[in-house]
Amino acid sequence: MDRPPQMLITNFDVLHYHMCHRTGLASLLGTVRFLVADEVHTYSGIFGSNVHYVIKRLGRIAAGMQFVAASATLDNAAEFCRRLFGTEMRHVCGSGRRGSIEFAMILPTLRKRSSLMVDVAKRLTQGRHRTIIFNNTHRSVELFAMQAKNAGINIMVHRAGLNPGYRNLVESEFRSGRLQAISSTSTLELGIDIGSVDGVISSPVPINRLMQRMGRAARKGQRGYAFLALGDDPISQYYGNHPGDYFTDVEKAYIDPKNPFVERLQILAMACDRPIRAGEMPGHDATLQEQVRAGNLRRAGSLYVPSRKAQKLLGEYNIRGIGSSVYITLDGKRLGHRALPAALEELHSGAIYFLAGRRYLVAGLDYPDGMSARLQRIPEDHSYYTKALTSERPTIDDIYETRSVFGMEVAFCGLRIRKTVGGYLKIALGQDADQGEAVSLDEPLEYDLVTKGIVFHAPRPLDSIAESEDAGYVEAGGYHAAEHIIIEGSNMITGGASRDLGGISLGTSGLIFVYDGAVGGNGASWALYDRLEEALARSMRIAADCSCSHRKGCPRCTFSYRCGNNNDFLHRCSALEILRRINAGEPTKLTAPTQDDRALV
Template identity: 25%
Template sequence: MSRNAPQRDDVLSEEALKESFPDYSGQVTASEHVPARDADTVPAEEIIRDELANQLDNDLYRHQAKGLKALADDENIVVTTSTSSGKTRIYALQIARNQLDNPDATALCIYPMKALTRDQERTLNDRLAEWDVDTRTEVYDGDTKRDRKRDIRSNADTILTNPAGLNVYLPRHNTDSGWSRFYNNLELIVVDEAHQYSGVMGTHVAWILRRLRRLLKYYNADPQFVLTTATIGNPAEHATRLTSEEFTVIDEDGSPHGERDIVLWKPPIDEEAFREAEEYNMDPSEGGLEEFRISTGEEAAKVTAHLAINKRQTLQFCSARQGTEIAAQKIGGAARDHPRGYYVDTKAYHGGLGKRTRRGIEAQLQDGVVDAVASTNALELGIDIGGIDATVTSGYPGTRQSFWQQIGRAGRGQTDALSVLVGGADAMDSYILDNPSYLFEDDVEDAVVSIENEQVYADHLCVAAKERRLTDEDAGILGEEDRLSEMVSMWQEAGVLERGVDLENGVHYTGDTRPESRISIYDTSGRQYIVNCIDGEIDHDPVAKERAYRDYHKGALFLHDGEQYEVVEVEHDARTPRILVEERTTGRYTQTLSDKRISNLRPEMSQDLGNGYKLWFGRANVDIDYAQYLVHNISTGEVESGPHPTGSPPLSLDTELMWVSLPSDHLSTTISRLDEPLLQPTKHAEEDTGLTEPEQYTYAGGIHAAEHGIIQLAPLELMIDNSDIGGLSTPRHPDERIPGPVWFVHDGIDGGIGFSRAIYNNFENIAERTYDHLDTCDCQRRRGCPLCVMSEHCGNQNDPLDRVVGRQILGDVMDRL
């Protein structure tokens, strides 16, 4: 493959792509041209001592210079410039400066993935050696051999690890030799790819970093922080939430890049299939015309194959569900079917591959010997794979932050680059294809991390007590004074913290050994389910209880890495709860039905919008019974069997939620404003045997649609995973503070993880986007479609659901905002 700079009129531009793509039929719905940018540099010797400056082979980009200057001024920095803009160089130089000032100085670097840690170990070692800095950088994690660990603790200058490791290493600070030296001399803490720490994991990381800082006080160390993140909307806030320190934001990117086109690509209708359906006079079901669109995966493979055939090395990002192996096969197939068809060398890359295999593919990408790689978001992070010519994103990755991170992978230095987003079949993708400006606005999502979850806090407090007795000096960093003392009392009464003493005296840990080993950074209860395949291997992350009950009950079918599995057994009472699955090809999918109750509302914030409209945020008990499930046919959507019992126990959450309460007469005023056809029950409503009052049904469908819409489109503003959000809408609720109809949006994780809090805080923007989308969704169907208000997680089979009335109800609320 040629490594010569591609020409603009060749393949890597919107126009060239349209012209060269076989049978192009208008798939491009929008595009954005990003002009080339020259490097904005500052002479290195203005910022760093000559000793180092002389060693650098080029000047500092402006953001690097600013970052280093801020560090010299004793500030903490959060660097939020683009992919490959040289963020590592900032902290590598800081490590070098610290070492030159004090040969004993140490640094701790925390990465979200082991693969990235190894990669950065090489980079840091190479850089520091180039600059003639005599220092030792080592990875210390679960893969490090025991005898090496002792040596590293005692002698390494920079230690690279991950948060789960740090959780376990911190309590050993005074039993494993070497840590005291390391912590005593710690001058720099790097948290790389900090945007990764949101949701449940973010909550844990925030407490692990607080435990670290608190312990460092005892070692008289007060290190500076460097956080790097992808572009997020709230870098300073996020950094502070994670660490409880103040930060200076470094966001003016001084790195150069070439011209770049970003193209939005909508898979075309498969004319042949459509004609066939018409011939047989088949009635398009729920999906309407959408059913005949070529699938996202197929279409993305065609684009990738086309670019690879044109000798442009291409990285295709797949959403986790599609599976990179299958994508790689599809790219191979599409290349063979291409008019200029021939073989393209394609590889699949994901976190489940062995270390050596991954390293091999990374090297092949760097050396330009592989034509195309289908990858999960694992390659989105800063692993060094050099520059590549083009990226193809198969289905919107869920956040703009992630999207831009992927796009940043395209381009070699100042050469041209092309990125194609092939739209997928859900509400988010649909919104983006309809509203491309959303992607190109200056805004990006806010990262959401919460330290409010009491269960997570309580557990980390125990570990902190084990690390060192708790005293009132810990108030602030280990929770505000009241929260700390109340939680300490709770644990004292439970007998796991020393009784009969208060924080003034110091409180020791007296619980069972190794509490840190019972903290899982993937859930809040410490009780997570592992997934085992009975007839082979499955590389599946552990599942939190909340998701296990809903999505992994006995008989549930689910897709993972492109394969379908059925849950054959769930061991709820085992020492380590376990989900046993079997590979299956069924042509069916399952849908879990639920019964939900929200009670004991404890409002914490509210916003009175007047005239009976009110927004609330607070806590409540959410009781969900995922008692039954249905089995559907994939192609027709028809129920094939069920309801069957799930065997999942009832789930009781005490969690955070926001709710929108409407005036007591809102039902009647809404109905009275509806045009005649909207008052007629829908076909679905007529089939519902429980239907007694069609008007109520219509209204309930509307409020249900508003609830679904908000949940489905919240990720447009916030980096949140909406499978961890649930909802409930009802024309009446027993709570006396709620006069009329209401809809709730709650965190699906016990104790809450800040999602519904963030929705409350950003409600206006989210409501506006939802309203626009409900108004313009291509389906224009009264019941909506999976691209707007239908949800696969709905426990009521998406009934009743009324897109049009939902839009009207949202409009009423927005008029008051």
């Protein structure tokens, strides 16, 4: 560039691309003196682990940079930024001015959370208050938009995975006033200009994340309205009984710079940026040698240089995720993609897939050869959606460390999990998920997930609990239910990490696994490992507080919407006894799983 700018506004995806390809922009990056990262809390999980390496790579090109990071929501700012930037950071606190916002925490008792959120959204939009409704998953955002449209609300969807052109359309329609409501994931928590917002409705997130969402409203000086909509799930019911705890459960961001998959690919990217000198990266010598053996790097004197194979690998790499993706097509046109293993649960043949407020039938999945799913249009009044039925089998590859939690031996380890999608449920709109019609796939879909997680051996429930029931069911159901409660109940303690976690209980063995859902690990299970005492204490209170009389429990205590067994094989009283015995300090030792242990997920 003949006239380079003094300031460049960009993102880490762009930096990654241009450094890899040594473009004209990359040649200017050696002059960078300050790197300012806004909304730094968004660099949590796998994306943050990649950003850690992009920053390290930029530091090789532009020595002596000064880092500045900003966030309105991070509680562990100094610790997180030290891990993200790889250097010590000085913590500076400040405060800003907000408009006047009326806030209400609402808990439905006789209907579902989505129904209550639709009602609140309708009242706001009828009063000509432009509104954003936040949910935490792609499916819940899409389902809410469908329900809201049926209620007569002028609404569109905004989430990751939609084409940029569509998201830009949603933003411009809302900014112009032609659109009254947006159903969104966290994509609109950030500073995208969508014009004036009057109302915000949010499903449960940590209080500092809620403050970020609420900050969307009343920016023009008008009165704003914000609602936290609790629901029929363990953490919502906990806050319904202990509302004051919500305001102390702050989000803690997490990354895992030691994710081996991220490290391998980012070391290749580093060599593409500029050849790596022998001895330059002392913490990554083993990875460099591994990549030489794999043919991705070669030695040229004292330098490591990339091969053509490395360039091809990086050309398919997305720093916002990791692992392979399944491409989604309609009428021969590519509409987006979904990463594995989630793609197998959402894009198997016969699945109903949600995209931009519409539902499509998955007419075929080409896996593992073609890695593509073909969608087919269905009528807008189509009456059901689907949920995958899955099974999982864990293997411990490596134990990194262990510690005692209330006398119970807990290990943080490397795991290999064989995930199988064997069928799905057809669930009518408005019907409870566990009441759907089960359908088996002609050919089960399988995927090996290499990740990280924690494992422990929970105590046995009292024999007296099983006096009038099948002892094996009571014991296995107790461990399975306890696994659900621990994951769902820890959500806010770990900063919302439960969305990134999976769990397995192995039959009557007492072994419970909680693992990162991302390939290679993303730090979510470490966040739980680090605060497991708090999570176990809260889990016991959730199980004890619930007034349900069902043997299995209910959505307020033992159910999980992600359960691959459709919330079968659960026993609430047994789970409560197991959690009480853990919290009372009953010691247990880890044992190796056997092939006979049946996995419940």
